[in-house]
Amino acid sequence: MTYIAKPKLHHPALQTNAVGFTRRDYEGRISTLCAGCGHDSISASIIQACWELSIEPHRVAKLSGIGCSSKTPDYFLGNSHGFNTVHGRMPSVLTGANLANRDLLYLGVSGDGDSASIGLGQFAHAMRRAVNMVYILENNGVYGLTKGQFSATADKGSASKKGVANADSPLDTASLALLMGASFVGRSFSGDKAQLVPLIKAAINHRGAAFIDIVSPCVAFNNHPGSTKSYDYVRAHNEAVNRLDIIEGRDEITTDYAAGTSVHVQQHDGTWLRLHKVDTSYDATNKIAAMNYIQEHQARGEVVTGLLYVDPKAEELHANINTVVTPFNKLGEKELCPGSAALAKLNASMR
């Protein structure tokens, strides 16, 4: 329904955030996805997270690959620059964009076809390169735009809409992100905004490669009995390890919670994450334990969600390669060109 222009007007009493924007200012065009698509809920969560964090919309760059999920950046943050790149290659384009201007917030949106198949390599390398970004993978286990083929994240034995069982092993992108060096890994469900919005906010505040795998049912091709990416299946098998709050203040947290039920983690930018533990044995700062936990529960057919891992002291690409603070796209001849005198010296050394 793209031909229907979305009205810009809104109720004058709508609440504004610290930078003076209403939630509506974070919206984009009207979605062209199927009614009930999980991806639209994720777009709504991104809008909510950015509004709550008072991020200026135009200071966000949103990049995607190709597929249903990759269409969604058109449907949120309409005043941000967006880039729909080529299939599976969002991570490299985002990396380059990030190098050019380190001051923007980089939001990469991808799907399971985009990231787990054609783009598996770029996904892995963006994680290990510690690109400062939020990598959102909208995971429905199926190729929607080409009408229902299995993707690489479809569980072995799960059935397609036509009833054919998938014979291949699934690729777990959250585990892979951990293994590849992502310093923030979360998993959530498009149908659980209460969990998802704080997770996106925490990922935005995180410095380094932040990855969120979001199970997002495809109502057209993968929401039937026999699917393990359907609304019903995920609701029945969702094993949240924690619930997350973002605390805006940078002061030390003094409130005491019952021992073992809540922990605080301070992020690079000074903000605090408060993790209400659902499973008290889960330690989101222990990478190896997290990997074990995810594997164990996955083997039982459960979908482990929540903040799975965070390294609050992580560094990002710009720090690793020691670039100047000024964005590259603001540097001119004065900063970049060594000039003719230096060239004359070089010439002399080449004789």
Added chain:
Amino acid sequence: MNSITAVNDFVIKFANINGSGSASANELFAKSILRMGVPVSPRNIFPSNIQGLPTWYEVRVNERGWLGRRGGVDMLVAMNPQTWDADLKEIEPGGYLFYDNSKPLPASKFRTDINVIGMPLTELCNATYSDPRQRQLFKNIIYVGALSALLEIDPDAIATLIGEQYKGKEKLLAPNLNALKMGRDWVIENLPHPIGLRVQKADNVGDRIFVDGNAAAGLGCVYGGATVCAWYPITPSSSLAEAFQKYCAKFRVDPETGQHRYAIIQAEDELASIGMVIGAGWNGARAFTATSGPGVSLMSEFIGLAYFAEIPMTIINVQRGGPSTGMPTRTQQADVLACAYASHGDTKHVLLFPEDPHECFLHAAAALDLADRLQTPVFVMTDLDIGMNQRLTKPFEWDDSRHYDRGKIMTAEMLDAGTQFGRYLDVDGDGIPFRTYPGTHPDKGGYFTRGTTKNAYATYSEAGPDYIYNVTRLLRKFDTAKNLVPQPVLTKSAAPTRYGVIYYGSTSPAMAEAFEALAAAGVPVDGLRLQAFPFSDVVADFIAEHEQVFVVEQNRDGQVRSLLVNELGVDPAHVLPVLHYDGTPITARFITREISTLTRALDAQTIKDKVA
């Protein structure tokens, strides 16, 4: 036997083993002749291997300054038994063979029509050095010393060069000088010298510099303002990214903070490297990649995106022998079509053709400007012959008043002033729209970049008129490009002629020499050196002005000729191919022979036509 005698005009070829340390000794040899004021042009001929396989270094000494490969060998320094037989065959009759005679070889291993000069190099080394690596390395310096006596090279020039090389490493200086002297003294005491080939002081080098094209292009990217280099190692381009790294470390580190005004990412593959370049270009940084043919094949999908979404980027293609893995360590100009029309759908790209390291520097910096001005991919089409060989070239120049041309950038101030912004709107009639950098303005100038079709305001559209508007505008932009790119260079024959020659890139030095040889052979020709695609109008005029045009290229299929036929509608019979594609650099001898043969046939045909 007539021994070859020549002063300042001969070819000497060193046959070595990869990894034996011969490269620096051979470079020392070449540079010492330059220091005597005599131009040289050395060429590395090497395998796709790190250690153990044969490698050659061919030095053309030529006082006139012809820098193309000549062909033929006047003197062979045979240091590799593996290639002995084949190497010996290359020596011109009356030429010279210099070899290590520590172990006796049967007479059947030699030719009777050449001068054989034996020297017990291994014996001398074994007697002097106990460390095996030293024996190996100093053997190279010893033969340089020996050659200095045989060819009358100024030993002081060599000693000075060694001194410069080991400045601050005095421990290494003395042993090298000793080895040099040992070789020289042995020849003076034991052999007739000099031989028929000699080097004599001259004054024909001038202020020229000696540098390889990859270093020059890397430096050009520093001067041209590139801040992002994303690359994936591939021969023969890797040393370009490494040179950029080296010069950035020298020139682009903030003296106060130690922070870098550059980012170099060695990507996981060429797809990622070009993706990063596109991302950086989209976001307003100057970005480039260096690659070769196989890399361009991998990048093709992204090149189409950059063309269609109009994102500036620079690709330096150091061409090698194709297709497929082809001849990774040999030279060709065989990626012209693949780059000119890279990617699916209707695409055309800007190509620059540097002729030498000087132009590698110029064109690399120019490409960064052109990419921003035209908002499109720009290819710098160099090749292995220019890229990986040191070449005598004009010194680099930079005008300090030069400003980077960032092209049409819509700023926040312009947007606030109410300037109309349509990302793909042709406001100036030159086909080039304005762009905004991401993050420019809170509520104006934002747009969505995509590889799908869109209207002039960057909104998704599959409407025919929107599509046509865009792709015809892209053609208009390409037409604008032809006047912005470096223009063709005309070399007019002294005598009137009906023949013209079109050539480009690394063919240039051989062609310069061939002009003279052709004129001497009674076949004067006019020359037009292409510096870029799209073709300037000058090119069509040149073809029209000559009855017959030859297109000299280093590929099998006459790729620029195809472009001329395709883009200018030239009659194929009007442009005859002259093609050299065995992986070695083209020679003046080859060009002269081919064009003479073709013109003889054409002249005979003209006479027949007249008689009929």
